[in-house]
Amino acid sequence: MQGERSGRISVIIASLNDRRIERTLESLTKQSLKPFEVVVADGGTNWNIAELCLKYGARLEHLPGNVVESRNKALSLVRGELIAFIDTDETAVPTWLEKLSDPILEGRADFSGGPMLHFEPKYRPEEYVNQIEDYIYEYQVPSNIAFLPLGNSMWRASIFQKLGGFDDSIPYSEDYDLNIRALKAGFKGIYIKDAPIYHDHSEFDSYFKLARKRYAYLRSAARVFIKNKALSMRMKSKAGGKVKHPFHIIETLMKPIALIDAYIRG
DSSP states (O other): OHHHHHTTEEEEEEESSOTTHHHHHHHHTTOSSOOSEEEEEESOOSSOHHHHHHHHTOEEEEOOSOHHHHHHHHHTTOOOSEEEEOOTTEEEOTTHHHHHHHHHHTTSOSEEEOOEEEOOOSSHHHHHHHHHHHHIIIIIHHHOGGGOOGGGEEEEHHHHHHHOSOOTTSTTOHHHHHHHHHHHTTOOEEEOTTOOEEEOOTTOOSHHHHHHHHHHHHHHHHHHHHHTTOHHHHHTOOOSOOOOSTHHHHHHHHHHHHHHHHHHHO
């Protein structure tokens, strides 16, 4: 039974010059439910990532482009019935694949996802990103699965066959776009609280980096909800709680600017 279940799971990791991938790959070797394949979709790493992939039994695919483009190319290469996504700055707990696959294989859902845990933050900007992520998983995702981030998720391959993959014109929020399209097509998603992974945000060591990334995300998210005529859902998404960090004031001020920017960009 174990072999039958694991033989149906492919894991995709989009990669570009992030050495934290070693921790990701190592965590996948410790899964209670072994995947059929782990595919590293590399966009053009400039160091010897092939050596790491060989060490941990992953298949390296050179797929030039941004993260979304690399993922889309990888979708045509994987062979599993179920496809899980994890990023190079994430580390899976041993039961990750088992917990995510259970409701799908049992027929209770077509895609699933779990929350993010965090390492002890080194920087104040990093602390803010951790708080934002905690807010998403505590309030937004449980009330509306459309807000599920891609980095800790598993999908039936048939969803991508029907929907045609990610919209690579929407970086940063291509996952929200996929979620909305999948739900509109009649697929069911489920949040699995006991399927966490650890997310390392240590790259946010300055407020400049934080502001640039958060603005890009806000603009991209606005484009997704405008495209899918779901902006009202986005506006009503706050179900409670509050992010208590000084930078939240800056982000609140950026939101209307990002929305106008998204409208202008079409």
